Amino acid sequence: MYKLLFLLSFSTLLQAQQVMRKDSIERETELKEFRIVANPGQKDDDAVLATEIMTVKTLGKAACCNLSESFETNATVSVNYADAVTGSKQIQMLGLAGTYVQTNVENIPSIRGLKSTYGLNYLPGTWIKSIDLAKGTISVVNGYESMTGAINVELAKPDTSEVYYLNTYTNSQGRFEINQQGAHRFNSRLSTGVFTHYSQQAARLDGNEDGFLDLPLFNLVNVLNRWKYASDRWMIQWGANYLFEDRLGGQKSFTSSSDRTSYYGFGSKTERMETFAKVARLFPQKPYQGLALILSTANHANDSYFATKNYKGREQSIYGNLIFQSIIGNTNHTWKTGASFLMDSYQESYLDSAYSRTEIVPGIYGEYTWTIPNTLTVVLGQRVDFHNQLGTQWVPRLHLKWDVAPDWILRLSAGKGWRRVNPLAENMGYLINNRALKLVGNLNPLEVSWNYGITLTKNMNIGSRKANLVIDAFQTDFTHQWMVDMESAAYVRFYSSPGASFSTSLQAEFNYSPFKRFEIKAAYRFQDVQSDYLTQSGTLYRLSKPFLNRDRVLLNLAYATPYEIWKYDLTWQWNGERRVPNAKMGHIHSATSPPLIAPAFSTVNAQVTRQFKKWELYLGAENLFNFTQANPIMSAKDPFAMGFDASMVWGPIVGTMVYTGIRFKIN
Amino acid sequence: MKKILFVLILPFLAMAGPKETVKIKTSAICEMCKERIEKNLALTKGVAKSDLNLDDKVITVEYDAAKIDAAGIRKAISETGYDADEVKAVAKDYAKLPNCCKKKN
Numbered sequence: 001m002y003k004l005l006f007l008l009s010f011s012t013l014l015q016a017q018q019v020m021r022k023d024s025i026e027r028e029t030e031l032k033e034f035r036i037v038a039n040p041g042q043k044d045d046d047a048v049l050a051t052e053i054m055t056v057k058t059l060g061k062a063a064c065c066n067l068s069e070s071f072e073t074n075a076t077v078s079v080n081y082a083d084a085v086t087g088s089k090q091i092q093m094l095g096l097a098g099t100y101v102q103t104n105v106e107n108i109p110s111i112r113g114l115k116s117t118y119g120l121n122y123l124p125g126t127w128i129k130s131i132d133l134a135k136g137t138i139s140v141v142n143g144y145e146s147m148t149g150a151i152n153v154e155l156a157k158p159d160t161s162e163v164y165y166l167n168t169y170t171n172s173q174g175r176f177e178i179n180q181q182g183a184h185r186f187n188s189r190l191s192t193g194v195f196t197h198y199s200q201q202a203a204r205l206d207g208n209e210d211g212f213l214d215l216p217l218f219n220l221v222n223v224l225n226r227w228k229y230a231s232d233r234w235m236i237q238w239g240a241n242y243l244f245e246d247r248l249g250g251q252k253s254f255t256s257s258s259d260r261t262s263y264y265g266f267g268s269k270t271e272r273m274e275t276f277a278k279v280a281r282l283f284p285q286k287p288y289q290g291l292a293l294i295l296s297t298a299n300h301a302n303d304s305y306f307a308t309k310n311y312k313g314r315e316q317s318i319y320g321n322l323i324f325q326s327i328i329g330n331t332n333h334t335w336k337t338g339a340s341f342l343m344d345s346y347q348e349s350y351l352d353s354a355y356s357r358t359e360i361v362p363g364i365y366g367e368y369t370w371t372i373p374n375t376l377t378v379v380l381g382q383r384v385d386f387h388n389q390l391g392t393q394w395v396p397r398l399h400l401k402w403d404v405a406p407d408w409i410l411r412l413s414a415g416k417g418w419r420r421v422n423p424l425a426e427n428m429g430y431l432i433n434n435r436a437l438k439l440v441g442n443l444n445p446l447e448v449s450w451n452y453g454i455t456l457t458k459n460m461n462i463g464s465r466k467a468n469l470v471i472d473a474f475q476t477d478f479t480h481q482w483m484v485d486m487e488s489a490a491y492v493r494f495y496s497s498p499g500a501s502f503s504t505s506l507q508a509e510f511n512y513s514p515f516k517r518f519e520i521k522a523a524y525r526f527q528d529v530q531s532d533y534l535t536q537s538g539t540l541y542r543l544s545k546p547f548l549n550r551d552r553v554l555l556n557l558a559y560a561t562p563y564e565i566w567k568y569d570l571t572w573q574w575n576g577e578r579r580v581p582n583a584k585m586g587h588i589h590s591a592t593s594p595p596l597i598a599p600a601f602s603t604v605n606a607q608v609t610r611q612f613k614k615w616e617l618y619l620g621a622e623n624l625f626n627f628t629q630a631n632p633i634m635s636a637k638d639p640f641a642m643g644f645d646a647s648m649v650w651g652p653i654v655g656t657m658v659y660t661g662i663r664f665k666i667n
Numbered sequence: 668m669k670k671i672l673f674v675l676i677l678p679f680l681a682m683a684g685p686k687e688t689v690k691i692k693t694s695a696i697c698e699m700c701k702e703r704i705e706k707n708l709a710l711t712k713g714v715a716k717s718d719l720n721l722d723d724k725v726i727t728v729e730y731d732a733a734k735i736d737a738a739g740i741r742k743a744i745s746e747t748g749y750d751a752d753e754v755k756a757v758a759k760d761y762a763k764l765p766n767c768c769k770k771k772n
Contacts, residue, residue, distance in 0.1 A: 563706040563709040611710065612710060613710045
């Protein structure tokens with residue numbers, strides 16, 4: 001009975017279910033405490049969707065600072081710098097931008113709107129308890145925005161956190177971070193936690209001597225206070241998050257008081273306030289039933305400049321989601337239904353244009369799950385949203401999990417997703433150049449895609465040791481897409497997709513533990529992403545997506561001494577060749593222009609962790625082969641002339657980096 | 668030959684101090700308890716190795732007498748949440764044990 005519920009509860013918003021599924025912290029302890037013999041690659045075999053789970057243990061393999069650095073040992077997600085100046089990082093999944101991945105924090109849509117520019121940098125790694133990663137579309141309960149996948153981050157909970165936790169991080173490039181967390185339990189029901197983060201980049205680093213800072217200077221303050229009340233009948237969580245960040249980049253001698261017409265400078269100030277509340281009504285006599293309400297608000301302000309070009313963005317957002325769940329007869333038939341509401345108000349200005357809009361999106365949805373225990377699970381979801389500007393949008397989704405044979409699991413998914421673009425916030429890295437922004441034709445801000453996926457999981461034993469193999473294929477077809485065309489050197493052109501746009505992705509991942517405490521993960525990924533582009537004269541031609549490597553290989557080795565007193569990790573990644581736009585001054589792309597190819601490269605990261613009774617010490621290095629892109633900024637010596645372009649980044653900008661830090665805990 | 672080896676090794680043995688062994692009766696219950704106690708001792712300075720026998724709940728600890736004594740080892744076990752001979756488990760650490768590790772009474 002519990003097992004069944006366990007099966008049904010992927011990506012649930014209902015705390016009622018979460019309790020039964022065991023929340024991620026408990027899952028982490030479970031893995032640790034029960035010593036699952038060789039736990040190669042964490043896949044959630046019970047979930048209906050192909051889900052990868054990254055726990056504190058996985059995340060600790062590369063002592064990461066924030067969410068953007070959490071995927072170093074993951075084969076599915078790639079993280080790239082958007083440009084060579086702002087330091088903004090973007091993820092990419094199934095060969096498509098992170099904006100098509102719905103990124104939630106505890107099931108509340110989080111990295112979207114104006115936050116998408118730097119959002120990944122805004123979630124401190126030590127706050128994270130686990131990350132669930134799903135490819136393709138996810139449950140309609142979570143909304144309509146998961147087009148290629150979804151990431152759900154669970155943060156530390158106040159009732160299960162350490163009384164005090166201190167984490168520091170320092171690296172050879174002059175970055176420093178300190179995280180402090182405190183938690184207090186008032187009684188068995190009420191608890192609170194305060195999480196603080198401060199980080200800075202104070203050193204002016206120019207390793208490639210192009211006269212530009214390799215990394216922007218920054219100061220980031222982030223504070224979260226959260227509360228939890230849990231009884232038999234109610235589970236209530238609420239909290240508030242404040243963030244302030246100041247970034248400065250550009251030419252090495254540039255300061256905030258420099259003349260912006262004689263030195264190229266970049267500056268960005270962000271202030272953000274978020275509040276959230278989650279209320280779940282539990283029915284102790286009917287554990288299959290639940291009612292939950294999620295509310296959140298966000299207020300975002302950003303002021304930026306790219307040399308003399310100024311950008312200003314404001315966003316106020318209110319989100320609500322009410323979910324009810326019950327069964328038909330028995331738990332082999334469960335259903336969820338609910339209504340959501342989003343109000344998003346934007347005021348933006350760039351150069352001398354102002355853009356403002358208010359989006360109001362009420363929506364309703366229903367989802368039915370049919371289970372034949374240990375054999376088949378089918379989830380059928382439908383939702384309809386009424387967007388005040390984009391009209392009524394219908395989203396159907398289907399997920400299926402079939403236990404084909406013992407140790408063989410087949411998963412299928414198909415579904416639609418859509419979103420409204422934020423052209424400036426999502427493409428800020430493309431503003432670090434002297435290209436003219438050109439809007440072509442009638443622009444439609446709506447993006448719609450269909451995604452289909454198949455995943456095959458095989459658990460096996462090699463000798464007496466466990467191993468697993470996961471092979472998947474995903475196809476994404478856009479019916480509407482906002483194109484960002486950098487193919488001709490003088491322009492950034494925005495237009496609505498004039499033809500086809502699709503992505504095909506294949507991945508094979510093998511996890512194996514040949515002996516105790518030694519784990520190997522080997523993965524290969526293939527991505528073919530193509531779109532139809534418009535020449536300036538209006539003819540169509542098809543190109544592979546720029547900055548995206550077709551092939552990627554990842555190998556991760558992890559070894560720990562008994563009781564994990566010493567832990568060793570080594571990650572090798574090989575990224576194949578990729579196409580880049582030809583940004584040579586005067587280049588006008590035509591259907592016959594030869595493609596420009598950036599070379600393949602590999603990176604190696606390594607880390608050692610020593611555990612003591614109350615604390616841990618870690619020491620690691622990234623990019624051990626010291627590979628860097630030769631000229632990440634074109635015409636860096638002449639930043640005010642045409643031809644200057646910092647948006648053509650395809651590889652690492654900084655070389656080998658060494659880091660160290662501690663984790664200290666009082667229970 | 669054996670003698671020469673012994674002489675060669677001796678300075679290292681002397682540096683490490685004499686190894687001693689102690690047997691301590693604990694309140695361990697399951698595999699998880701064994702794991703917990705052994706891990707904590709492994710992280711305790713001076714303890715070379717330990718092995719808990721779940722049949723009689725006696726842990727055999729090999730340690731460096733220059734760095735720790737039997738009383739220190741009992742204290743370390745009690746701070747893990749378990750009784751060690753006559754030393755009772757520290758209450759606040761006992762409270763943190765998972766349910767299956769708590770005494771059934």
